[in-house]
Amino acid sequence: MPEATLTISSKTYSAWSLRGWLMCRLAGLEVIEKPVVNDAANRAELLLLSPSVLVPRLTYDGASVWDTLAIAEFLNEEFPEAGLYPKDRIARAHCRSIAGEIHSGFTNMRSALPMNLKVRHERFPVFSGARPDIERVETIWSECLSTWGGPFLFGAEPTVADAMYAPVATRFITYAVAVSAPCLAYCKTVTEWAPMAEWIAAAKAEPEEMEELEVEF
Structure with a gap:
């Protein structure tokens, strides 16, 4: 297998x-991690690698891919048997839709509850x-869990959707956000998932x- 760097x-x-790292794990692709920090030299280097100045960026077998959903689609093409998306056509469409929703929305929630895996607030x-963003996430999770039976959003195995919502699960735990029992159980499922x-x-x-290097959370 060609060498992959992330x-x-x-x-x-x-x-x-x-999100990008979890998708590589879902695909079964071992990657060499290339961390960058937010200083002028590394930012200039990253500009040469990715015009969007965003991470993650996957390099594999001659391809250079950035943006998490682009990475998801690329990995799905490269490793179609890995199960990044549900096999069922309707579930797969739903998976893509909710992944796209978290990719492009929820700005207020991201700003109010930035990801920080080193702290835990009892009250915040x-x-x-x-609040509307949090409620929308709860609705998405509840619908998926009730429709596909859990413990992940589309059943027994994690998919791209779980990779996309994993940082949200950590935010809810970090800031002690009050959510329903099924959603709290899902947060526990995600954080206990071995790659997480x-x-x-x-x-x-x-x-x-x-x-943090990114312009978005």
Whole structure:
């Protein structure tokens, strides 16, 4: 198998890096991680790699792919038997739709509850403007869990949708966001998922001076 590298930012703060990394794990693709930090030299280097200046960026077998959904589609083409998307046509369409929704929306929630895997708040004042986003996430999760039976959004095995919503699950836990029992159980499922547990452990061991590179959370 050709060598694969994944350019990522902070494991503590970078939700998009986490999503791309989880997708590689879903595909069964072992990657060499290439961390970058937010200084002028590394930003200039990243500009040469990715015109969007965003991470993650996957390099594999001559291809260079950035943007998490682009990575998901690329990996699905390269590893069609890996199960990144549900086999059922209707479930697959739904998976793509909710993945696209988190990719392009929920701005208030992202701003109010940035990902931080090193802290845990027992109480945290949630900006009222973020409430509709939180409620929408709960609706998405509840519909998926009731329709496809859990414990992941589309049944027994994780998919692209779980990779996309994994950082949201960590936010709800970090900031003690009050959600329904099924949604809280889903957060537990996600954080106990073996790749997630590995990422969280690495985040906690990460040097404090590493900073977030992305323009989005």
